[in-house]
Amino acid sequence: MGSTSYGQNIDAHTYLQKFINVETTIPKRTTDKYNNDLSKYTRCLLQLHQIETWGDDRNIVECLEAFAIHMNLSLRQLEKVFTNLAIFYGASGERHLRIVPLVVFLACVRAVRPELFEEIMCNKASYQELSEKLDLLNLAKEGSDYQYRIHWIMEWVKFSLLSEEEWAALPDDNRIKKLGQSLWEYNLSREQVMPVLAQKMSMFTIR
Numbered sequence: 001m002g003s004t005s006y007g008q009n010i011d012a013h014t015y016l017q018k019f020i021n022v023e024t025t026i027p028k029r030t031t032d033k034y035n036n037d038l039s040k041y042t043r044c045l046l047q048l049h050q051i052e053t054w055g056d057d058r059n060i061v062e063c064l065e066a067f068a069i070h071m072n073l074s075l076r077q078l079e080k081v082f083t084n085l086a087i088f089y090g091a092s093g094e095r096h097l098r099i100v101p102l103v104v105f106l107a108c109v110r111a112v113r114p115e116l117f118e119e120i121m122c123n124k125a126s127y128q129e130l131s132e133k134l135d136l137l138n139l140a141k142e143g144s145d146y147q148y149r150i151h152w153i154m155e156w157v158k159f160s161l162l163s164e165e166e167w168a169a170l171p172d173d174n175r176i177k178k179l180g181q182s183l184w185e186y187n188l189s190r191e192q193v194m195p196v197l198a199q200k201m202s203m204f205t206i207r
Helices: 012-017 037-049 057-071 075-090 100-112 114-121 127-133 145-161 164-169 175-186 190-201
Strands: none
Touching: 037 057, 037 075, 057 075, 057 100, 057 145, 075 100, 075 190, 100 114, 100 145, 100 190, 114 127, 114 190, 127 145, 145 175, 145 190, 175 190
């Protein structure tokens, strides 16, 4: 069987629709930490997409569960998220930059708020604005497990999006300042991280 080459403007979501024959609405149980529907959906979709993640599976599922609960993602939106993840990982190699909390965050934002994704990719988004629009400003660090995970994700978002003035105002012992210690091998500044990851995820058009 010969390989098929797709152009940059492939409608990946419509292409994937060819394989979906029946659609239905399924109630989502999200209260059980170890046995909830979102956990099952995300693990099933990860397996079905056969994404090579080089050991990122667990972090992907845990981050995605948290944002799926916070953003009340539908099954269709979860499928879009996994299409974004498949694009990103398909364009990556084992030693390429992969910061799972940011990759999952971008995949979710692109699926439900594409205009915000574009702002991030063009380096026009601020941490404050993004947090307000996604209703994340007042999310307590302590509380449910999913809130703790989102707090961890948003620490990475904050690390990536703070202005130079905001960054300089952080205390030296703030743990966010330690997040970028591994970036030296990729020759990237912290301000470049989110746009670089977003650009890789935007290699194909999804509708």
